[in-house]
Amino acid sequence: MSQEEVDILKRTLARERASRKAAEEILEAKSAELYELNQKLEASHKELTTLYSKTNSQLQGVFENIADAYVIMDLWGNVLKMNQAATDLLGFNAKKEDINLMNLVREDEVSRVAPSFKRLLEKGSITDFKVNIKTKNSEQKLVHINASTIYEDGRAVAAQGIVRDITLENKYQQALVAEKQKYGNIIANMNLGLVEVNNNDEILMVNQSFEEMSGYTEEELLGKKGGDVFQADKDNDVIKRENEKRIKGESNSYELKVKNKSGDIRYWLISGAPNYDLKGNTIGSIGIHLDITELKNLEFQKEKLLQKLEKSNEELQEYAHIVSHDLKSPLRSIDALISWLKEDNKDTLDDVSLRNIGLIETTLEKMEQLISDILNYSSVASDNTESEPVNTHLLVEDLLKILYIPEQINIKLINPLPVVNGDKTKLQQVFQNLISNAVKFNDKEKGYVEIGAKEDGKYYRFSIKDNGIGIEPQFHEKVFKIFHSLNKSKDSTGIGLSLVKKIINLHDGKIWLESKPGEGTTFYFTLKK
Amino acid sequence: MKNLKVLLIEDDMIEVMKLGRATSSLNLNHKIIEANNGEEALKLLEEKDKLPDIILLDLNMPKINGIEFLKILKADDRLKYIPTIILTTSNNQRDLLECYKIGVAGYVLKPLKYEDYVSKIEKLLGYWSINELITV
Numbered sequence: 001m002s003q004e005e006v007d008i009l010k011r012t013l014a015r016e017r018a019s020r021k022a023a024e025e026i027l028e029a030k031s032a033e034l035y036e037l038n039q040k041l042e043a044s045h046k047e048l049t050t051l052y053s054k055t056n057s058q059l060q061g062v063f064e065n066i067a068d069a070y071v072i073m074d075l076w077g078n079v080l081k082m083n084q085a086a087t088d089l090l091g092f093n094a095k096k097e098d099i100n101l102m103n104l105v106r107e108d109e110v111s112r113v114a115p116s117f118k119r120l121l122e123k124g125s126i127t128d129f130k131v132n133i134k135t136k137n138s139e140q141k142l143v144h145i146n147a148s149t150i151y152e153d154g155r156a157v158a159a160q161g162i163v164r165d166i167t168l169e170n171k172y173q174q175a176l177v178a179e180k181q182k183y184g185n186i187i188a189n190m191n192l193g194l195v196e197v198n199n200n201d202e203i204l205m206v207n208q209s210f211e212e213m214s215g216y217t218e219e220e221l222l223g224k225k226g227g228d229v230f231q232a233d234k235d236n237d238v239i240k241r242e243n244e245k246r247i248k249g250e251s252n253s254y255e256l257k258v259k260n261k262s263g264d265i266r267y268w269l270i271s272g273a274p275n276y277d278l279k280g281n282t283i284g285s286i287g288i289h290l291d292i293t294e295l296k297n298l299e300f301q302k303e304k305l306l307q308k309l310e311k312s313n314e315e316l317q318e319y320a321h322i323v324s325h326d327l328k329s330p331l332r333s334i335d336a337l338i339s340w341l342k343e344d345n346k347d348t349l350d351d352v353s354l355r356n357i358g359l360i361e362t363t364l365e366k367m368e369q370l371i372s373d374i375l376n377y378s379s380v381a382s383d384n385t386e387s388e389p390v391n392t393h394l395l396v397e398d399l400l401k402i403l404y405i406p407e408q409i410n411i412k413l414i415n416p417l418p419v420v421n422g423d424k425t426k427l428q429q430v431f432q433n434l435i436s437n438a439v440k441f442n443d444k445e446k447g448y449v450e451i452g453a454k455e456d457g458k459y460y461r462f463s464i465k466d467n468g469i470g471i472e473p474q475f476h477e478k479v480f481k482i483f484h485s486l487n488k489s490k491d492s493t494g495i496g497l498s499l500v501k502k503i504i505n506l507h508d509g510k511i512w513l514e515s516k517p518g519e520g521t522t523f524y525f526t527l528k529k
Numbered sequence: 530m531k532n533l534k535v536l537l538i539e540d541d542m543i544e545v546m547k548l549g550r551a552t553s554s555l556n557l558n559h560k561i562i563e564a565n566n567g568e569e570a571l572k573l574l575e576e577k578d579k580l581p582d583i584i585l586l587d588l589n590m591p592k593i594n595g596i597e598f599l600k601i602l603k604a605d606d607r608l609k610y611i612p613t614i615i616l617t618t619s620n621n622q623r624d625l626l627e628c629y630k631i632g633v634a635g636y637v638l639k640p641l642k643y644e645d646y647v648s649k650i651e652k653l654l655g656y657w658s659i660n661e662l663i664t665v
Contacts, residue, residue: 321621328618333543339643368641
């Protein structure tokens, strides 16, 4: 081999080496690239797996935890999977036993279920399907179902559904409907007129009773303002005022004078309440109308009667005054004439005549007293009783200064008397009568009268106690009746105690007595604090 | 004490007698003029130069009653100065109030007993006879 050949071979070899190296380098680079790619792939796969398991567990979680029952079944209704809520609802556990949902349907509903099932398979879903079922525990339930078909490679393989128990909801709804009907019936049949108006007071609805009350039909009233149609005195702005209140959300009640279709004046008691829409906005009001004309007429009649009574009371009092004046005047004349007779004939009149004249004078006095008492009694009846704070302690003390008290009788106030509301003059008459009676009818050598007062709930209980002659039990009631004087004497007309009772009654109090004949009497009476 | 000219307006004859007898038994020399009712009294009062010093007026009278008479009197520019004392049996609070509202110089109740009457009249006339009176 020549040197040339050897060189050629060497060069060739060198070239081959170089090219192999280059190829090796390329290979190496590629392999590194591949490795890197592989690494990346692996990472992304891991990521995907994680994601998948996460999503899967999320789904599982949703499946397990949704409040509604969730069921997957095959195309024949056999349960493949169900969540806890479904177990709770149906009473079965798919993990432990095989269930076909068709078996749960209530017998009378089966015919209705089949077509729906068919539709689910054909159309891919059913919504708002309501059916009655019987659970394992034999409970009747109404359920609401939304279901859809599950496809695999475009072929229906199963169905999933959400089942909601609406038994209660349905019951509520039924109750609501029943309630609504109940109130509807009440409204239709009640004797109260019902009117619904909008915020402009335009009538939206009236019930039959209102039609009867007003004389108008519903058609005639729709869209009209109640105030325009019915109100009798248009100047009165009561409707406007009350409606404003209602718009503010206040319920109210007021009386209204109205004119019905035939022009009769009636009185209605209207109770109204604002009407709201679902969002809570006031959209008008509902008014209940009660015809109170009869009641109102009675009221007017009563007022008239009262006025009449007041007037006749007044007249009666005037009359009493005039009569008493007319009766008293002749007494004065007789007394004057008698005393002139006595004066002019004082030398010729004998003892008997003088005594008889004395009797005439006594009779005159008694007659005078009687007239005064009757006048007093009739005056008390009048309602012009004034009410002011009266210090009864001072009143009695003043009275004791005026009254004639014999020496053998000791009068004392055993405790401070209170201040009460009343008519001073009339209360004075009460004390005056009771104290003078206590003094008058005392037969003891050492007589006493004790005046006191005690708190008694809302009242003060006054007592006037004496150690006088006493009153027999059978007269305890009678003494308060007019003209029932127990002791006929010149200064007793039988009106005093009835006057006292009348005054006490006028002051919303009571009077009674306790007594032992021969030992004494205590009069009690109450006056409001 | 001066002697008064007293106009008694009273429809009851015995009441008139009572005043007369009372004054005479009291030895009073007052001049008493009588009128049986308001109309008669008004006629008497027309003679302006013979006006009484005081008037004793009964309330319950026919025709013009005491209160009506009093109103007429008090509405008159000359007559309203004559002190007028009511002499009546009526202690009706309404009458009392009305009389004082219109304007009276006194309100005396006629007592039952004649002797009380005499005593009241003595005091009444005694009081007015020591008063300074004006003549318009």
